[in-house]
Amino acid sequence: MKSRSWSAKTASTVESMVVEMSAQHPAYDALPADLQSKIFEVFEHQGQVGMRCNAADQRTLLEHFRLSQNYDFLVDVTAIDHLGKDAPERFEVVYMLRALQSNHSFFRLHVWLDERLASLPSVFDLWDSARWGERETHDMFGIVFDGNPDLRRFLMPEDFPGFPLLKDYPLKGRDERRQFPKVVARGDRMVEEEPDPYPTSIGRQMHTPDYIEEVRRDSKPRE
Amino acid sequence: MTQSPENSGRETPVPSAATLEKELEKGWKDHRSGVRPSSVSSITDDDGEGRMVMNFGPQHPATHGTLRSIFTLEGESIVEADVEIGYLHTGFEKLGENMTYQQWVTVSDRMNYLSAINNNVGYSVAVEELLGIEVPPRCAALRVIMCELSRIADHVLCVGLQGMDLGAFSVMLWAFEKRELVYDIIEAVCGARLTTSWTRVGGIMRDVPEFFPDLVYSFLDEFPPIIEEIHGMLLNNKIFVDRVKNVGTVTTEQARSYGLTGPIGRSSGLDVDVRRDRPYLGYENYDFKVPLQTEGDSFSRYMQRMEEIEQSLEIIRQAMATLPKGEVVHDDFKTSLPKKDAVHKDMESLIHHFKLVMLGHGIRPETGKSLYSCTEAPCGELGFFIASDGSDTPYRLRVRPPSLYNYGLFPRLVEGGMISDAVAVLSSFHVIAGELDR
Numbered sequence: 001m002k003s004r005s006w007s008a009k010t011a012s013t014v015e016s017m018v019v020e021m022s023a024q025h026p027a028y029d030a031l032p033a034d035l036q037s038k039i040f041e042v043f044e045h046q047g048q049v050g051m052r053c054n055a056a057d058q059r060t061l062l063e064h065f066r067l068s069q070n071y072d073f074l075v076d077v078t079a080i081d082h083l084g085k086d087a088p089e090r091f092e093v094v095y096m097l098r099a100l101q102s103n104h105s106f107f108r109l110h111v112w113l114d115e116r117l118a119s120l121p122s123v124f125d126l127w128d129s130a131r132w133g134e135r136e137t138h139d140m141f142g143i144v145f146d147g148n149p150d151l152r153r154f155l156m157p158e159d160f161p162g163f164p165l166l167k168d169y170p171l172k173g174r175d176e177r178r179q180f181p182k183v184v185a186r187g188d189r190m191v192e193e194e195p196d197p198y199p200t201s202i203g204r205q206m207h208t209p210d211y212i213e214e215v216r217r218d219s220k221p222r223e
Numbered sequence: 224m225t226q227s228p229e230n231s232g233r234e235t236p237v238p239s240a241a242t243l244e245k246e247l248e249k250g251w252k253d254h255r256s257g258v259r260p261s262s263v264s265s266i267t268d269d270d271g272e273g274r275m276v277m278n279f280g281p282q283h284p285a286t287h288g289t290l291r292s293i294f295t296l297e298g299e300s301i302v303e304a305d306v307e308i309g310y311l312h313t314g315f316e317k318l319g320e321n322m323t324y325q326q327w328v329t330v331s332d333r334m335n336y337l338s339a340i341n342n343n344v345g346y347s348v349a350v351e352e353l354l355g356i357e358v359p360p361r362c363a364a365l366r367v368i369m370c371e372l373s374r375i376a377d378h379v380l381c382v383g384l385q386g387m388d389l390g391a392f393s394v395m396l397w398a399f400e401k402r403e404l405v406y407d408i409i410e411a412v413c414g415a416r417l418t419t420s421w422t423r424v425g426g427i428m429r430d431v432p433e434f435f436p437d438l439v440y441s442f443l444d445e446f447p448p449i450i451e452e453i454h455g456m457l458l459n460n461k462i463f464v465d466r467v468k469n470v471g472t473v474t475t476e477q478a479r480s481y482g483l484t485g486p487i488g489r490s491s492g493l494d495v496d497v498r499r500d501r502p503y504l505g506y507e508n509y510d511f512k513v514p515l516q517t518e519g520d521s522f523s524r525y526m527q528r529m530e531e532i533e534q535s536l537e538i539i540r541q542a543m544a545t546l547p548k549g550e551v552v553h554d555d556f557k558t559s560l561p562k563k564d565a566v567h568k569d570m571e572s573l574i575h576h577f578k579l580v581m582l583g584h585g586i587r588p589e590t591g592k593s594l595y596s597c598t599e600a601p602c603g604e605l606g607f608f609i610a611s612d613g614s615d616t617p618y619r620l621r622v623r624p625p626s627l628y629n630y631g632l633f634p635r636l637v638e639g640g641m642i643s644d645a646v647a648v649l650s651s652f653h654v655i656a657g658e659l660d661r
Binding site: 127131140 | 308309312314316317321352353355477479480481482493494495500501592593594595597604606608610612618619621623627628631632660661
């Protein structure tokens with residue numbers, strides 16, 4: 001099957017996609033009819049098959065792949081930030097699956113995720129590896145996985161407010177370094193100064209409500 | 224055992240015993256919302272239940288890297304374990320979005336620095352698969368040989384460190400000595416010992432020197448006796464055997480669910496090896512077995528690595544016997560760098576070189592294509608997910624480090640054991656912080 005460009009697709013064309021799509025791709029045919037309607041694109045590149053769906057159907061589809069099609073190995077969870085690109089939504093969360101017990105086939109599920117929502121149901125109960133995969137995606141993109149029992153900061157410090165892999169997070173510059181507390185001399189002692197207030201240019205405030213509240217409380221107007 | 228926080232140089236008031244108790248009552252899970260962890264001393268008595276919270280790492284000799292574990296202890300038993308990672312977080316994925324495809328090879332060295340060649344090869348294979356190009360047979364065979372050499376060095380070092388942690392120091396020294404043989408070959412081939420940067424997209428940096436076969440064959444002669452020697456040193460060592468047998472047992476189900484790969488997955492009965500299941504670089508042409516253990520304890524992880532070393536030696540023997548002649552770089556110079564002397568001499572190569580190295584030109588995969596590609600690194604399945612937007616830098620470069628998912632099970636494994644068991648488990652897991660945190 002010839003793969004289709006994803007950049008041209010918008011929400012309004014989803015209906016026509018379903019009609020014309022997938023010249024009977026085997027992976028698509030393997031799905032039951034009610035799930036086929038939830039997939040709006042099947043693509044293949046170098047023999048690797050992937051499907052795209054909306055955030056609302058992510059949990060249903062992954063449950064189907066885990067329980068009915070026996071994809072028993074979640075290789076990785078990650079996300080792509082399409083800020084400023086011609087994409088249906090800002091975030092694309094990617095689940096990479098493998099079926100170890102049958103034929104070692106690879107499969108990817110790409111989930112479009114609204115930036116304002118920025119949350120998905122967790123799948124840690126289907127695969128334990130999702131615990132840390134989702135946690136890192138949360139740490140790097142700020143996407144919340146509802147139900148994940150351990151959604152703390154992962155690679156970044158626990159009091160770090162930004163999300164480094166967002167496209168609007170600066171690669172270098174003052175905004176990043178000013179997040180860390182400064183140690184300055186006061187009298188004869190070295191003391192730690194409070195970090196600068198939350199710079200609004202880093203990321204968006206799409207965190208849990210109490211986190212946002214905390215950030216608002218701490219932030220002062222910038223000069 | 225409350226330490227005085229006065230030494231820490233902060234101006235914050237000394238927390239009273241009552242405050243401290245209150246903080247600890249909230250538990251470590253909540254400490255981000257309360258007092259910063261550095262203001263709570265690292266070893267503290269809990270309130271009357273005899274429990275103690277202890278930091279194991281990030282600067283502890285037995286962690287072999289910047290790994291921090293937070294153990295809640297009752298006596299010497301671990302009742303609750305948590306890990307904190309990210310001390311070596313360097314932003315490799317963010318860098319990948321801002322470097323060209325060729326440039327990132329250098330960054331990949333710094334992931335698993337004990338077997339940098341495997342990272343180089345894994346990344347190059349991923350980009351080549353995304354572009355749909357195939358490397359020449361000589362390049363593929365050389366990559367296989369170097370990967371397996373590097374795997375041997377990684378495994379033998381891991382076994383040595385496992386011995387060192389568990390009271391058999393000589394094994395580490397012997398392992399280091401034999402590991403140097405591998406590093407001599409790597410140095411002869413690419414000029415560096417650790418940060419190799421040996422591969423290029425579409426090939427390798429240059430052909431191996433003429434004396435390369437001599438080096439490899441003398442390695443194949445010299446190395447095998449050390450396997451018997453290490454076995455003799457460790458299997459007859461009652462302390463070592465007692466400390467690793469039935470310690471940190473991973474079931475096959477756990478391995479599958481937590482995504483364990485590599486020697487750790489295979490030692491617990493999960494029959495998965497990318498070299499066999501999804502062959503790359505012509506691994507299907509070599510006749511090798513994938514060893515498998517069933518117990519899943521630290522001892523079987525040791526045995527697994529030793530058996531894998533033997534299989535790697537077997538692959539190297541076969542690859543050396545059938546090493547083809549020819550070019551080592553893919554001949555489409557739209558994607559792979561032409562030879563340097565040709566760049567100096569003829570116009571076309573100069574143009575190709577210019578187009579590849581100048582910012583804004585370079586390798587450009589098709590717009591909107593993405594691919595997950597994986598190779599078998601010494602620690603397990605090393606995967607790269609690359610999404611392209613048609614420019615000369617990846618739009619998204621995700622590394623699936625084997626150590627990350629392997630380490631995810633570690634806190635669950637050590638709970639219920641002793642602190643000394645945690646050391647045995649950690650050394651058999653062989654978690655590389657550079658790869659874990661990226």
